[in-house]
Amino acid sequence: MALINPKKKEVQVKIVYYGPGRGGKTTNLEYINKKFKERIKGEMTTVKTYGDRTLFFDFLPVDIGKIKGYDIKVQFYTVPGQVKYNATRKLVLRGVDGIVFVADSLVVRRKMNILSLQNLNENLSSFNRRIFDVPIVLQYNKRDMEKEGIPLLSVETLENDLNKQLKAPSFVASALTGQNVVTTMKKAISLTVASLQKKLELGG
Amino acid sequence: MATNKDDITSDLDNRLDELFGEDDGEDSFVPEKKEKPQPIKQSKASSDAKEAAKPKQKAVQKQQPMQSPLENLKSSMLEMDWELTDEVIGKFLSEIDKLKTKYSSDKMIFSLLQLHESMAKYIRSKKINAHPDSMKLVHSVFEGLDKIIAAPNMTEDEKKKIAVGELKLFKAFKQKIGPAVKGAAPRIEGIDIEAIRKVIKAELSLFKEELLKEMKSMRIGR
Ligand SMILES: Nc1nc2c(ncn2[C@@H]2O[C@H](COP(=O)(O)OP(=O)(O)OP(=O)(O)O)[C@@H](O)[C@H]2O)c(=O)[nH]1
Ligand SMILES: [Mg+2]
Numbered sequence: 001m002a003l004i005n006p007k008k009k010e011v012q013v014k015i016v017y018y019g020p021g022r023g024g025k026t027t028n029l030e031y032i033n034k035k036f037k038e039r040i041k042g043e044m045t046t047v048k049t050y051g052d053r054t055l056f057f058d059f060l061p062v063d064i065g066k067i068k069g070y071d072i073k074v075q076f077y078t079v080p081g082q083v084k085y086n087a088t089r090k091l092v093l094r095g096v097d098g099i100v101f102v103a104d105s106l107v108v109r110r111k112m113n114i115l116s117l118q119n120l121n122e123n124l125s126s127f128n129r130r131i132f133d134v135p136i137v138l139q140y141n142k143r144d145m146e147k148e149g150i151p152l153l154s155v156e157t158l159e160n161d162l163n164k165q166l167k168a169p170s171f172v173a174s175a176l177t178g179q180n181v182v183t184t185m186k187k188a189i190s191l192t193v194a195s196l197q198k199k200l201e202l203g204g
Numbered sequence: 205m206a207t208n209k210d211d212i213t214s215d216l217d218n219r220l221d222e223l224f225g226e227d228d229g230e231d232s233f234v235p236e237k238k239e240k241p242q243p244i245k246q247s248k249a250s251s252d253a254k255e256a257a258k259p260k261q262k263a264v265q266k267q268q269p270m271q272s273p274l275e276n277l278k279s280s281m282l283e284m285d286w287e288l289t290d291e292v293i294g295k296f297l298s299e300i301d302k303l304k305t306k307y308s309s310d311k312m313i314f315s316l317l318q319l320h321e322s323m324a325k326y327i328r329s330k331k332i333n334a335h336p337d338s339m340k341l342v343h344s345v346f347e348g349l350d351k352i353i354a355a356p357n358m359t360e361d362e363k364k365k366i367a368v369g370e371l372k373l374f375k376a377f378k379q380k381i382g383p384a385v386k387g388a389a390p391r392i393e394g395i396d397i398e399a400i401r402k403v404i405k406a407e408l409s410l411f412k413e414e415l416l417k418e419m420k421s422m423r424i425g426r
Binding site for chain 2: 022036045056064068072082091094189193194
């Protein structure tokens with residue numbers, strides 16, 4: 001849950017990038033970190049191993065500044081997507097306030113996307129939380145690969161596979177080129193902060 | 205109250221625009237048709253979907269001539285990118301075997317294939333603990349091969365230049381991995397251990413708190 005400090009008027013929000021291995025979670029954060037290096041005061045922490053796979057997590061703190069008198073600090077995390085690292089995924093997911101689910105648009109990754117979303121659901125359940133109650137944004141990544149003639153899942157298929165029940169905001173994107181990376185992030189922040197509003201009684 | 209909420213949201217949205225601008229990827233990506241940064245559902249889901257539904261035709265338009273002899277090698281290389289199993293690496297190695305037979309008379313191609321073979325064997329022995337740069341080198345060797353094979357009229361000198369370049373990279377790589385250290389932990393370079401510690405500590409203290417609460421409530425329950 002968000003850490004709210006009424007005395008200091010500070011809110012710390014945790015947003016986790018979730019999704020199948022090699023889907024582009026780390027690349028999303030790297031893009032944001034690179035593009036806004038001057039404005040983001042915090043350092044990105046990233047732990048990689050063979051083939052750039054995330055070993056533990058990536059971490060990027062971003063100060064949004066004051067909104068209605070509250071200092072809003074967002075912490076972005078990515079989980080390791082590889083199936084075998086579920087304990088780490090659960091650890092990172094603890095206390096999550098908002099989620100970006102990065103799906104891989106490659107046709108060959110269709111099943112991995114579905115399994116990963118199921119895994120997210122299971123892990124949230126283990127904390128007694130419902131996926132429907134957590135602000136979530138879907139991102140259909142790697143759309144740039146269509147240009148190379150690589151078969152991609154159609155947006156309809158992706159929506160049908162992943163978003164039929166969630167009905168969350170969704171974006172096509174390319175973490176590599178940056179297309180819709182920032183849009184996805186902004187949407188996630190604004191959904192998440194809006195969902196905390198009641199707790200904050202901002203402006204009240 | 206509803207107005208309140210709108211207030212905050214629009215304040216926040218304005219701030220986010222201020223901080224991060226309104227558009228994406230303008231640096232390096234020029235989409236054929238500019239995607240509006242709106243949720244798909246409310247915008248152009250159907251046209252996007254139609255676009256995405258016909259990648260095959262696009263591929264044809266891109267006119268990839270005939271299939272490259274490296275097609276299978278490439279696809280098993282991409283699989284290695286994805287997950288490292290003996291099966292996947294085995295496929296890669298057997299593809300190299302085939303190509304070695306096919307190109308046995310071309311010295312430069314043959315030596316590049318040998319490089320590939322050594323890399324694949326190294327990766328097979330180390331799996332996830334292979335050096336983080338391993339696959340980069342595999343990709344680089346592949347590109348060298350691809351260049352040579354795609355240009356049948358390339359002179360021997362030009363081929364040699366490419367092969368020697370890759371060989372240099374390979375030698376530098378061998379230096380980097382150094383003499384094999386048995387049972388070494390995965391190498392993680394240049395990471396900020398302190399930052400990770402802080403994050404873990406914060407997580408753990410939260411976890412401890414909750415656990416204590418859980419335990420207390422259990423006792424009361426009894
Ligand atoms: N073409 C293309 N490649 C991408 C895109 N996003 C990520 N990639 C590539 O996909 C590979 C995996 O990306 P990562 O960001 O490391 O994926 P991840 O989701 O963090 O993977 P794990 O850490 O294993 O869970 C990298 O080689 C990226 O360069 C994209 O939008 N387009
Ligand atoms: Mg990652």
